[in-house]
Amino acid sequence: MQLYGRVRELSGFGLSYRQIQEAVLRNRQVRLAKSTISVWVNGLHGPTGRLNSFRPNPTPELAYVIGVILGDGNLNIHGYNAELILAVTDHDFAEEFSRCLAKVLHRERPYKIRWSERKNRWVVQGSSILLHKFLNCEWRSFKKCIEHCDRCRGAFLRAFYDSEGSISRKLVVSNTRRDLLRYVQKLLKDANIETTSLRVDTSAGTSLKDPRTGRIYLRRKDCFQFSVRMQSISKFAEYVGFSIERKSKRLRAATLRANQWSSVDSLRSSAL
Incomplete structure (x- = not known):
């Protein structure tokens, strides 16, 4: 979950997927796939695989x-x-x-x-x-x-x-x-x-x-x-x-x- 939070934080600074990948590898010695970074940044799911919360309630x-x-x-x-x-x-x-x-x-x-x-x-x-x-x-x-x-x-x-x-x-x-x-x-x-x-x-x-x-x-x-x-x-x-x-x-x-x-x-x- 710490990696997930760090990826989201780096994305907030405007870094590209490649820059995020390199920063995580340099600081945490973990190489994340760009597809994983994309999924986390865009909110498709987190490390637990949980889907973005959505219910079709009228608003x-x-x-x-x-x-x-x-x-x-x-x-x-x-x-x-x-x-x-x-x-x-x-x-x-x-x-x-x-x-x-x-x-x-x-x-x-x-x-x-x-x-x-x-x-x-x-x-x-x-x-x-x-x-x-x-x-x-x-x-x-x-x-x-x-x-x-x-x-x-x-x-x-x-x-x-x-x-x-x-x-x-x-x-x-x-x-x-x-x-x-x-x-x-x-x-x-x-x-x-x-x-x-x-x-x-x-x-x-x-x-x-x-x-x-x-x-x-x-x-x-x-x-x-x-x-x-x-x-x-x-x-x-x-x-x-x-x-x-x-x-x-x-x-x-x-x-x-x-x-x-x-x-x-x-x-x-x-x-x-």
């Missing part, structure tokens, strides 16, 4: 993790690790996912957020066989956790909009899964948030340029989207919102415009 944090995995997040099996990964441009998005993931897996501290030069993204990476197995299912199986209460519904929607939402002239959400977007629409409708009709945004077969590499790809699937109507922007800001300050700032500006539009419209109606 806002679990609803947020579900929303991220259905959006920008990824599930991956790498060696001994059953990984949950988020790689994003916004550090505050990574922070919120790290916090929620740690809470779901009963960790005392959030997961480490690291900058990847190769991906040009902030990366959060955690491991749990039990949580990975729970999340690696058809999205409809998550409804019980998502719809548990208003806080869970709001957390799920915020995570999904953090991942798939954008706001400039309109508040839009896009995804290739039409049925999932219809479910998101239903959750918003239940919260009295009005949306436009679901429509195809980009068709399969059209080209997509990766801004990081410059490579051109062909879309394999249709991408669908809908918008939140102007009169519901304020309600969306109150009930859902964003974890990302960049998007939150735009949402505040959109809310102000929506309130001004509503005031002008009321004045016009009263003048008639």
